[in-house]
Amino acid sequence: MHRERLDDRLADLETDGYLIDASQDDANQLYLSGFTGPDPFLTLYADGEVHVLVGGLEYGRARKEAAADTVERHADYDYEYGGREARNDMYARFVRNKGVESVSMPPRGPVGTADALRERGIEVAVDTDDRIREVRAVKTDEEVDAIREAQRANEAAMRAAEELIAGADVAGDGDDAETGVLLHDGEPLTSERVTEEIEVTLLRRGCALDQTIVAGGAQAADPHDRGSGPLRANEAIIVDIFPRSKATKYNADMTRTFCVGEPPATLREWYDLTERALDAALDAVEPGATGGDVHAAACEVYEDAGEPTFRTDPETETGFIHSTGHGVGLDVHESPRLASGGEELEPGHVITVEPGLYDPDVGGVRIEDIVVVTEDGHENFTEYPIEFAL
Amino acid sequence: MHRERLDDRLADLETDGYLIDASQDDANQLYLSGFTGPDPFLTLYADGEVHVLVGGLEYGRARKEAAADTVERHADYDYEYGGREARNDMYARFVRNKGVESVSMPPRGPVGTADALRERGIEVAVDTDDRIREVRAVKTDEEVDAIREAQRANEAAMRAAEELIAGADVAGDGDDAETGVLLHDGEPLTSERVTEEIEVTLLRRGCALDQTIVAGGAQAADPHDRGSGPLRANEAIIVDIFPRSKATKYNADMTRTFCVGEPPATLREWYDLTERALDAALDAVEPGATGGDVHAAACEVYEDAGEPTFRTDPETETGFIHSTGHGVGLDVHESPRLASGGEELEPGHVITVEPGLYDPDVGGVRIEDIVVVTEDGHENFTEYPIEFAL
Structure with a gap:
């Protein structure tokens, strides 16, 4: 990954962090996280560090594989399977835990996650330029x-x-x-x-x-x-x-x-x-x-x-x-x-x-x-x- | 497709239509449109009818393949390639053309499209239950x-x-x-x-x-x-x-x-x-x-x-x-x-x-x-x- 290019391209964003919620099928996710997770997981880029959040089943493999500065699992945020709202609460806790109150998401990021974070007081902006895609080019x-x-x-x-x-x-x-x-x-x-x-x-x-x-x-x-x-x-x-x-x-x-x-x-x-x-x-x-x-x-x-x-x-x-x-x-x-x-x-x-x-x-x-x-x-x-x- | 089941499950939504913006890689899209488009395209379900909007290159194949009541192409909405804003304008025209002022989108629908439609005065709600996924089951x-x-x-x-x-x-x-x-x-x-x-x-x-x-x-x-x-x-x-x-x-x-x-x-x-x-x-x-x-x-x-x-x-x-x-x-x-x-x-x-x-x-x-x-x-x-x- 072109880390320097990434920092350059994201520098003018007005949010604290950049958030991806996707599986490895999404090229931005694969690029930023370096992890081949088959189910959607979160990657947050903030202050020059890559933070990955995965489920327990993926944790061992993610720690080995991911090109991330930190890898955490759902249990680190006291999440057991409890449905959609509990999951969104966990996502908000993860983002705030990194000192982030506002995130950019790529245009094809999931609206369900974006709106759920907004409801929890986290500002979500759409990175209409799809900057990580540009970095990947x-x-x-x-x-x-x-x-x-x-x-x-x-x-x-x-x-x-x-x-x-x-x-x-x-x-x-x-x-x-x-x-x-x-x-x-x-x-x-x-x-x-x-x-x-x-x-x-x-x-x-x-x-x-x-x-x-x-x-x-x-x-x-x-x-x-x-x-x-x-x-x-x-x-x-x-x-x-x-x-x-x-x-x-x-x-x-x-x-x-x-x-x-x-x-x-x-x-x-x-x-x-x-x-x-x-x-x-x-x-x-x-x-x-x-x-x-x-x-x-x-x-x-x-x-x-x-x-x-x-x-x-x-x-x-x-x-x-x-x-x-x-x-x-x-x-x-x-x-x-x-x-x-x-x-x-x-x-x-x-x-x-x-x-x-x-x-x-x-x-x-x-x-x-x-x-x-x-x-x-x-x-x-x-x-x-x-x-x-x- | 279980059309009756679809109508049943969508009946209690408070929006005029249901919108999917995805390629065939998205199972909801493939199910609702019946079309194997390799690039993202729009499918709108409203008043019991399925409407598909594709680019010119897909138009012939979509007319043959799609399980849709209407198939239209970008040119029908006076769109030539003109970047992101022109594309979003076209999407809004397509939705309004079907008499739709509010849409539901699945939780993993793209936030870029959702926010762009909202900016254009179309109400977008997240179908947090992912009802088409439920119909597919x-x-x-x-x-x-x-x-x-x-x-x-x-x-x-x-x-x-x-x-x-x-x-x-x-x-x-x-x-x-x-x-x-x-x-x-x-x-x-x-x-x-x-x-x-x-x-x-x-x-x-x-x-x-x-x-x-x-x-x-x-x-x-x-x-x-x-x-x-x-x-x-x-x-x-x-x-x-x-x-x-x-x-x-x-x-x-x-x-x-x-x-x-x-x-x-x-x-x-x-x-x-x-x-x-x-x-x-x-x-x-x-x-x-x-x-x-x-x-x-x-x-x-x-x-x-x-x-x-x-x-x-x-x-x-x-x-x-x-x-x-x-x-x-x-x-x-x-x-x-x-x-x-x-x-x-x-x-x-x-x-x-x-x-x-x-x-x-x-x-x-x-x-x-x-x-x-x-x-x-x-x-x-x-x-x-x-x-x-x-």
């Missing part, structure tokens, strides 16, 4: 290494997917609906089968995963469609993998688009255009440039070729219909945003760059690399070739 | 079937784990530290290796998973320790698996404890006692009994044998140191609680029953089945033998 070298390691697993999984797709046969020349379907061991090769291969590969390399996208044809035209059913030759197949290391909890993220056989001319054009948009966006990644600048660089390539973007038509449902990228860390989507209005890039930002084109009548193409912003530009630590036709 | 037949299906995958994974453990060799009779370590293909059999086998089995059966517990020896004495390193003969190995079906999003949950070779006398005693505690608790499961009654039935077996429980010593760190069980559904831990003060059981509750004993000097034993409360008792749909020594 700039990675230490250790964090960058963790993401890099997850990316190595990601590449192994992508390789497994590519081999499965490239090794498929194509169903024969009849006139029936099956023509062009990819076959593996005589069975149609489905999105689900490729996803399974990816996820098993990731598990064997110590990564968990939330969702994987293997989407072909019209499905690939919806950037959030995870894909299902048989894949086909001569269509674009988007493979987007974002694993999370079980050990470090850091994520990686990469997308490639493949085509078995000869890509139709439009898809070929889209792919080349997207590769150029990727290069243009990557060229723009350096400290001092904004996320908006990087997004603009990608948009310009598409717009010059006559493809719609959100800049030229905010309501378009085809063309380049998402942002150019996002930060990656404990969350797979975090700060900074590479989009219109996106913030200034700083050394230590780890971001994806992922232009793409979409149209249900054509399909979808996306290419995504993951890079770290350095003092004088960026380092692309994606080690996977960019190749369309298999 | 009673399952429809379809939901029970989904959990049952996840449990079948769970049993396949448990079988794979048991076979791996039972098939292990035991490191030889020397005096060194390796004596008694389980060996698989000549290498120490670790918690991580067994976990991998479990998770790969679950993936192949369409289940995702969050965390799996394979903990031996002293590690098994901490109910939340996920386990690491080599497993050994003559120690208790707790295997706790809680997969989630990718298709239905419903969870299952089961625990078995194994021992390779001859269990030490204390562990053997603990195992028999725990099996009796399980039977006693299961006998108590019927409509009208409370979660507290079921917990008491398990505690009595342990207490009669002189083992400490939270009832006899709230600060004990050994003995039966957790609740007897919990509801299972879209969340792996949900209502009802089988613990002191736990609520009355109703037909349709799906619950785990999972007594256990723990002491770092001895190890840990836990046996967990999953059952559904029926009109005249319960149906145990766990189809896995209860056997200690392998």
Whole structure:
């Protein structure tokens, strides 16, 4: 954790402390407490110290694991299970025990806890800037290494997917609906089968995963469609993998688009255009440039070729219909945003760059690399070739 | 969804509507909206209708997937990306557009949204009872079937784990530290290796998973320790698996404890006692009994044998140191609680029953089945033998 950066960013808050009530599923909580508690627990940052409050069942593990100055348990505040009000009383006692009469909470902190503390005379302000999220955006070298390691697993999984797709046969020349379907061991090769291969590969390399996208044809035209059913030759197949290391909890993220056989001319054009948009966006990644600048660089390539973007038509449902990228860390989507209005890039930002084109009548193409912003530009630590036709 | 039950439970709220701001990761959101949105979106329940508001990228999928009466997108409220205040203005317009001037939010709803709506003149109350969570606790037949299906995958994974453990060799009779370590293909059999086998089995059966517990020896004495390193003969190995079906999003949950070779006398005693505690608790499961009654039935077996429980010593760190069980559904831990003060059981509750004993000097034993409360008792749909020594 960037403790100095944390102190800097929280310095102008007008409250005595910063309070998080969440489980490890919340990245701010995991970052500030360093503790993988499966149930919600409290972390209070005040006077430069991190204080953690957990239930008895978590106490031993929290004392060992948490990156906290103090770890206490419910019993230290004379709490036995006695329902919601007793629990809120305990929370208020814990906060006051640290000399804190006012706290900031992140915007997605629980309103139940906020209102309960207010009822007990503790002032609660919403940290609308979500400052801990901002602190998280700039990675230490250790964090960058963790993401890099997850990316190595990601590449192994992508390789497994590519081999499965490239090794498929194509169903024969009849006139029936099956023509062009990819076959593996005589069975149609489905999105689900490729996803399974990816996820098993990731598990064997110590990564968990939330969702994987293997989407072909019209499905690939919806950037959030995870894909299902048989894949086909001569269509674009988007493979987007974002694993999370079980050990470090850091994520990686990469997308490639493949085509078995000869890509139709439009898809070929889209792919080349997207590769150029990727290069243009990557060229723009350096400290001092904004996320908006990087997004603009990608948009310009598409717009010059006559493809719609959100800049030229905010309501378009085809063309380049998402942002150019996002930060990656404990969350797979975090700060900074590479989009219109996106913030200034700083050394230590780890971001994806992922232009793409979409149209249900054509399909979808996306290419995504993951890079770290350095003092004088960026380092692309994606080690996977960019190749369309298999 | 139990729409009638929902209307019943929300009827006494004094607000015009019920608002959820969350992604699909929030079980209340998934339940009420039926939509698997990866980013936070709004669902408003008012006048018996479900209204969903999503970003443009999700709109097509939400219209197809969501179990909602209306699905709208940000552009319908003249919103383009313009930062936080513009977003909050849009949220207020959406709520007012449905004739709603006051909303309830669940206790873990985001305080940022609650306060922003309050600033815009919309009254926000916290539904401290978390009524949608309560509605979720009673399952429809379809939901029970989904959990049952996840449990079948769970049993396949448990079988794979048991076979791996039972098939292990035991490191030889020397005096060194390796004596008694389980060996698989000549290498120490670790918690991580067994976990991998479990998770790969679950993936192949369409289940995702969050965390799996394979903990031996002293590690098994901490109910939340996920386990690491080599497993050994003559120690208790707790295997706790809680997969989630990718298709239905419903969870299952089961625990078995194994021992390779001859269990030490204390562990053997603990195992028999725990099996009796399980039977006693299961006998108590019927409509009208409370979660507290079921917990008491398990505690009595342990207490009669002189083992400490939270009832006899709230600060004990050994003995039966957790609740007897919990509801299972879209969340792996949900209502009802089988613990002191736990609520009355109703037909349709799906619950785990999972007594256990723990002491770092001895190890840990836990046996967990999953059952559904029926009109005249319960149906145990766990189809896995209860056997200690392998």
